[in-house]
Amino acid sequence: MIKTPEKMCKVSIAGSKRVLEDTIRILHEKEAVHLLDYAKTKSEKEGGVFSIGNSLERAENLSSALVKARSLMRILGVERVSSAPSLKESDKIVEKRIEWLHSVVSGLLEEMEKIQEELVEIEIARETLKFVEIIGTEVEILKESNELALYMGFVNSDPEAALSDLTKRFEFFSGKMRGEVAFALFIEREKGPEALAELKKLGYREIEFPDNLEKYGTRKKLERTAKSNELELQDLNKKITRFTRVEGKFLQKAEYSLKRASEKAEAPLQFAISNNSFVIEGWIPRKRYSSLEKTLVTEFKDKIHIECEEASEEDGLTPPTELINPKIVDSFEVFIDLYSKPTYKEIDPTNFIFLTFPLFFGFILGDVGYGFITLALFGFLKTKMRSETGRGLMNALILASLATIVFGFVFGEFFGVEPYHPLIPRAHNINMMLGISLVVGIVHINLGYLLGLINEYRKGGIGYMVQHTGSWVFFELAAILVILQYLDMLTFAYSNYIVYGVLVASIALLYKGHGIIGIIELPAILSNILSYARLFAVGLASVALAMVINDFTGVFFSAGGFGYVAGTITLVLGHTINILLGILGGFLQSLRLHYVEFFTKFYKGGGEAYLPFGKE
Numbered sequence: 001m002i003k004t005p006e007k008m009c010k011v012s013i014a015g016s017k018r019v020l021e022d023t024i025r026i027l028h029e030k031e032a033v034h035l036l037d038y039a040k041t042k043s044e045k046e047g048g049v050f051s052i053g054n055s056l057e058r059a060e061n062l063s064s065a066l067v068k069a070r071s072l073m074r075i076l077g078v079e080r081v082s083s084a085p086s087l088k089e090s091d092k093i094v095e096k097r098i099e100w101l102h103s104v105v106s107g108l109l110e111e112m113e114k115i116q117e118e119l120v121e122i123e124i125a126r127e128t129l130k131f132v133e134i135i136g137t138e139v140e141i142l143k144e145s146n147e148l149a150l151y152m153g154f155v156n157s158d159p160e161a162a163l164s165d166l167t168k169r170f171e172f173f174s175g176k177m178r179g180e181v182a183f184a185l186f187i188e189r190e191k192g193p194e195a196l197a198e199l200k201k202l203g204y205r206e207i208e209f210p211d212n213l214e215k216y217g218t219r220k221k222l223e224r225t226a227k228s229n230e231l232e233l234q235d236l237n238k239k240i241t242r243f244t245r246v247e248g249k250f251l252q253k254a255e256y257s258l259k260r261a262s263e264k265a266e267a268p269l270q271f272a273i274s275n276n277s278f279v280i281e282g283w284i285p286r287k288r289y290s291s292l293e294k295t296l297v298t299e300f301k302d303k304i305h306i307e308c309e310e311a312s313e314e315d316g317l318t319p320p321t322e323l324i325n326p327k328i329v330d331s332f333e334v335f336i337d338l339y340s341k342p343t344y345k346e347i348d349p350t351n352f353i354f355l356t357f358p359l360f361f362g363f364i365l366g367d368v369g370y371g372f373i374t375l376a377l378f379g380f381l382k383t384k385m386r387s388e389t390g391r392g393l394m395n396a397l398i399l400a401s402l403a404t405i406v407f408g409f410v411f412g413e414f415f416g417v418e419p420y421h422p423l424i425p426r427a428h429n430i431n432m433m434l435g436i437s438l439v440v441g442i443v444h445i446n447l448g449y450l451l452g453l454i455n456e457y458r459k460g461g462i463g464y465m466v467q468h469t470g471s472w473v474f475f476e477l478a479a480i481l482v483i484l485q486y487l488d489m490l491t492f493a494y495s496n497y498i499v500y501g502v503l504v505a506s507i508a509l510l511y512k513g514h515g516i517i518g519i520i521e522l523p524a525i526l527s528n529i530l531s532y533a534r535l536f537a538v539g540l541a542s543v544a545l546a547m548v549i550n551d552f553t554g555v556f557f558s559a560g561g562f563g564y565v566a567g568t569i570t571l572v573l574g575h576t577i578n579i580l581l582g583i584l585g586g587f588l589q590s591l592r593l594h595y596v597e598f599f600t601k602f603y604k605g606g607g608e609a610y611l612p613f614g615k616e
Helices: 017-030 059-076 091-135 160-166 189-201 219-270 286-303 333-339 350-365 368-384 388-411 430-467 469-486 495-514 516-520 524-531 534-559 562-601
Strands: 008-016 148-155 170-177 180-188 277-285 304-310
Touching (some): 008 017, 017 286, 091 170, 091 180, 091 219, 180 189, 286 304, 333 350, 333 562, 350 430, 350 562, 368 388, 388 562, 430 534, 469 495, 524 562
Antiparallel strands (some): 008 304, 170 180
């Protein structure tokens, strides 16, 4: 039940540079070693034989091909895969095929981009020619001269009368276009500024003619050009789609293969390398070390040396964290990752959240009907999830839904209705439910303190344990004695002095272990326990809302006629909203009780994830 992360040992591999690539290959296949970056010591910087390694010779080509493969997949809409069968072709042949594909597809994209740019130009030209047609003139005459100024665009109302007051020497073309007056005005140049001022009073908005308008000529020629471009664009899209269909599987395999090859080619950047030898360091699960050692020694014999040593606090390195939980439990690791992984020597809290999260969720929602609905919902969502994290979360919520069904039978609730006399009528026995919630809080918090005692004993021995978590437990015991004394339940001699002496001693121990912060946080124990009242309160709100929905539905149904429609809508919509609120409340409140009230008693986290070389 009380578990710590997988036991690790620090592995060191030293060997001849001639077997470096084969060593990398074996480590990649084994997927067991969490590599450590080589860091130069002071003596090595001052002339030592080892330095940080360089990528293998083909790394640059592999990296370039990988970037191009991923670019092609993005362009063609091909999804990346987490694993794929090996390609029969060599890396060099794959690189050449990727290069060819990238060149062809890039060419198609450039053509498409040019056509799309021209279609944008055509759309602008189309609007311009429409403008010219509406005002009743020709493109060729809409040009300024030395004597005449030209203004073209849109105004809110006809400006001809205002222009006539300025001068009689102007030519005005106009028409209605989308609720505005489209116009072209030729006017003697010296009157131009005054005319512009009058136009601005009417909300003048200038239209700019594209420079290449004349190349399209008439509207008819423009539409022919547009149609031709659209057909060409469709043809290019078909070619792109064909590449997706024909080359999609290859790209998935190639991307996966190139990624794996690139990982191996760049691995020496983490090693210590000299002219003739190399040193690799990392962490490996203790139980997997013998298999790796046997493989390397069998393969290379005296060309390689491998050893493994236990982690020590003196070397300043902390092993990575690999959680080991049964399949049904590891779904709840998503909640641990969301918070923070445990450090190497910390207790793994996954087992505890596996037990208590579904119980808290079910206690809050606690309805048979709601439980079956959420069970179906989370089961369906699980089939749509592609990531391990998403499926793990759905597995956790499926167990929470089963707990909801169980508590629904205990509370005798089915969509807010009590079809039989329940074992615990939570809607009618508020004091009992509140008491149960607080007892759950006391047990849960003290379980946290118990785990804290174990963690701190492992970390610093009995003295460290007593000063830290032990001081809180001691204060709790002192508080219990004070309550018993207040209730006159302690009858031995000098009980008053002893009880308050224990209380003072517990506060002094808190101060010694936690400083002034410990004294300030004394009321936190009570507030933490009271926080568990939310288990009942949130659930009661859900029950009350379900009852209100059912009452309104009954009123509508009793009215008959249209009331059946209104009642059905109220029933379905109301319970849907209540279920969604229940899921949200049950999830967030259950998680909050673990993160804030429970974890803070024993768990700090901050561990580094175990990421073995070669593993996806």
